[in-house]
Amino acid sequence: MFENNSRTEINELGEFGLIKKLTENIILKHQSSILGVGDDCAVISAEGSFRKVITTDMLVEGVHFDLSYTPLKHLGYKAVVANLSDIFAMNAIPEQITVSVAMSNRFSVEALEELYEGIYLACDKYNIDLIGGDTSNSKQNLILSITAIGVAHENELVYRNGAKENDLICVTGDLGAAYMGLQILEREKRIFIENPNVQPDIQHYDFIIGKQLKPECANKELAALKLAGIKPTSLIDISDGLASELFHLAEQSGVGVIIYEEKLPIDQQTFDTAIELNLNPPTVAFSGGEDYELLFTIKQDDFEKIKEIKDIHVIGYCTPAAEGMFSYTKSGTKLSLEKQGYKAF
Amino acid sequence: MFENNSRTEINELGEFGLIKKLTENIILKHQSSILGVGDDCAVISAEGSFRKVITTDMLVEGVHFDLSYTPLKHLGYKAVVANLSDIFAMNAIPEQITVSVAMSNRFSVEALEELYEGIYLACDKYNIDLIGGDTSNSKQNLILSITAIGVAHENELVYRNGAKENDLICVTGDLGAAYMGLQILEREKRIFIENPNVQPDIQHYDFIIGKQLKPECANKELAALKLAGIKPTSLIDISDGLASELFHLAEQSGVGVIIYEEKLPIDQQTFDTAIELNLNPPTVAFSGGEDYELLFTIKQDDFEKIKEIKDIHVIGYCTPAAEGMFSYTKSGTKLSLEKQGYKAF
Numbered sequence: 001m002f003e004n005n006s007r008t009e010i011n012e013l014g015e016f017g018l019i020k021k022l023t024e025n026i027i028l029k030h031q032s033s034i035l036g037v038g039d040d041c042a043v044i045s046a047e048g049s050f051r052k053v054i055t056t057d058m059l060v061e062g063v064h065f066d067l068s069y070t071p072l073k074h075l076g077y078k079a080v081v082a083n084l085s086d087i088f089a090m091n092a093i094p095e096q097i098t099v100s101v102a103m104s105n106r107f108s109v110e111a112l113e114e115l116y117e118g119i120y121l122a123c124d125k126y127n128i129d130l131i132g133g134d135t136s137n138s139k140q141n142l143i144l145s146i147t148a149i150g151v152a153h154e155n156e157l158v159y160r161n162g163a164k165e166n167d168l169i170c171v172t173g174d175l176g177a178a179y180m181g182l183q184i185l186e187r188e189k190r191i192f193i194e195n196p197n198v199q200p201d202i203q204h205y206d207f208i209i210g211k212q213l214k215p216e217c218a219n220k221e222l223a224a225l226k227l228a229g230i231k232p233t234s235l236i237d238i239s240d241g242l243a244s245e246l247f248h249l250a251e252q253s254g255v256g257v258i259i260y261e262e263k264l265p266i267d268q269q270t271f272d273t274a275i276e277l278n279l280n281p282p283t284v285a286f287s288g289g290e291d292y293e294l295l296f297t298i299k300q301d302d303f304e305k306i307k308e309i310k311d312i313h314v315i316g317y318c319t320p321a322a323e324g325m326f327s328y329t330k331s332g333t334k335l336s337l338e339k340q341g342y343k344a345f
Numbered sequence: 346m347f348e349n350n351s352r353t354e355i356n357e358l359g360e361f362g363l364i365k366k367l368t369e370n371i372i373l374k375h376q377s378s379i380l381g382v383g384d385d386c387a388v389i390s391a392e393g394s395f396r397k398v399i400t401t402d403m404l405v406e407g408v409h410f411d412l413s414y415t416p417l418k419h420l421g422y423k424a425v426v427a428n429l430s431d432i433f434a435m436n437a438i439p440e441q442i443t444v445s446v447a448m449s450n451r452f453s454v455e456a457l458e459e460l461y462e463g464i465y466l467a468c469d470k471y472n473i474d475l476i477g478g479d480t481s482n483s484k485q486n487l488i489l490s491i492t493a494i495g496v497a498h499e500n501e502l503v504y505r506n507g508a509k510e511n512d513l514i515c516v517t518g519d520l521g522a523a524y525m526g527l528q529i530l531e532r533e534k535r536i537f538i539e540n541p542n543v544q545p546d547i548q549h550y551d552f553i554i555g556k557q558l559k560p561e562c563a564n565k566e567l568a569a570l571k572l573a574g575i576k577p578t579s580l581i582d583i584s585d586g587l588a589s590e591l592f593h594l595a596e597q598s599g600v601g602v603i604i605y606e607e608k609l610p611i612d613q614q615t616f617d618t619a620i621e622l623n624l625n626p627p628t629v630a631f632s633g634g635e636d637y638e639l640l641f642t643i644k645q646d647d648f649e650k651i652k653e654i655k656d657i658h659v660i661g662y663c664t665p666a667a668e669g670m671f672s673y674t675k676s677g678t679k680l681s682l683e684k685q686g687y688k689a690f
Contacts, residue, residue: 006455007453007454007455008453008454008455009450009453009454010448010450010452010453010454010457011450012454013454015480015481018454018457018480019478019480021454021458022457022458022461022480023475023478026474026475028474028476029472029473029474030440030441030472030474032440032441032496033440033441033474033476035476036474036475036476036477037475037476037477037478041477042441042443042476042477044397044440044441044476044494045391045392046390046391046392046397047390047391047392047393048392052389052391052397054441054443054476054477054492054494055477056443056445056477056478056479056490056492057445057479058445058446058447058479058481058488058490060447060481060482060483060484060488062484063447063481063482063483063484064481095375095377095378095389096375096377096378096387096389096399098387098399098401098492100401100402100403100490101403102403102405102408102488103355105354105355105356107355108352108353108354108355109352109353109354109355109357109358109363109366110351110352110353112355112363112367113366113367116367127374127375128374129371129373129374129375129378129381130368130371130381130382131373131378131380131381131382131387131389131399132381132382132386132387132399132400132401133364133368133382133401134401134402134403135360135363135364135367136360136403136405136408136409137405137408138405138408138486139405139407139408139486141483141484143403143405143447143488145401145403145445145490147399147401147443147492149389149399151377
């Protein structure tokens, strides 16, 4: 169909290489366009010193979600959370979303209502207005595209590029749970396909399956930081996995990182399930995606203030860029951090 | 998969019925959310008395476009134009877009670059910044989702609901061309499938094929209105066809309409092609979609000013709602306007 003489496969570049190639020549023309491609959100001007931040995500059935184990209500909820998480990752407050849905006639009106029930549940939880959208047909799959809009004072916005040498590296909540939940759901799906009479064995995995199917935003932790008078120096949400986000943050800030594996917050159920499936728990914490926790850096001076805050964990610190990206295992072995690719939700 | 006891098919409700069902219970919570679902764009607060307007559209290969006769560059251009048209339809100025693309590995990087070439061409033409987006995989098809953001002073915004009895009904440009262009492209595709050695016969259809593959926004006409000191009382863009948009405008404004078929602007090539394909040209003008012209109403007092403006045509006037929606044929027959469904791009 395409008559180009040369053909470059998309996976040769990867998602981030592709975005870079497609957007590297952009020169912003409008004064109102304050930040374009490259952070969790774009930034445009608003009232006085306030800024609107905007993010968008498209989710395709069979690629980003599997309806054989994802209830539509959960899908709607999670899709909103994934977008709001990008708004919080600018240290902004989300206020509006638009929702576009394309679906084939295999979906009924009642099925769509379930999807929207989840969307509205997330809107209620996070105080969001659904202000627009679009519904249309698709040939077969369900496709969801959500755009979220938030607001922040320009002094409150936190970008990916502000980390400095010696800053402490922190994460909220716990890591790897959503990924382990996905592994269990996929395992039970395979078992069900092989033998539809076997009852799914998921009661021991409630926490990790909950993190996979119904994640939440780490907005309480952001509020606690603000209350404690701490403004992160850099901030990103963990949608593609900690290692991938560390690379974004370090590259854009021009720093290196040292991470201590023993400091990684891993829930007991995540840990036990990793062992059960012959996976190394720290690797799961580094490369598992979809936790929607936040990764951020703070000045060393803020350490005394932060250590009292619930659900925030200091996992390492920033080094000069030339020193690279490393982790220390519990036994003290120094490992080079890998850009562990995890295909996110 | 879905365990609902009752099942309502989506096509029982239609697109607009479905949107209504899914969004009718929304109560906007934020002061910054000025207008939600129901017009060409949502409206949120911005600097002082200025407003940001936001619109979003999702396009699915095989449903909204056919790559067998749509060059990717044209697709990118048209997708942007379709969104900007919604911004202009609020009488606002578009400034930013975000672009999300999902594509399977049948597309090469070069193919995506072609798509983006068209996107950037439209951005240059209409002075737009691409500020964000998302690329991901799809199983097979190409899916595009664009969100556009514009700005206007609150006094300049024009909604769908402002038409009053006796207001004049106007359209820009000409109608039905994009639809007839599509008919020719579909005909040539069928011929090609039957006999790949037949050369496509499209040289006599350059205007209508151009309107189908590379439409433009009617922003010049809006600028001319402003220069003439005319503010429309209501405004909507013609993406689903004149008849469908007339129903939106009349329902939301609480008026009826009388349209004179002889006043409908129909290009000669559109007219001739309609005759060739045994279609009634006024029907094509009423129900053909994707022209991206504007439909608007003005006060009768503005008639003297508007009649000098190029490419603006008065096609009828508003009546009391109780009088309904009618058109007069050239021979003077009064016909009830039908909600002629055209599945838009």
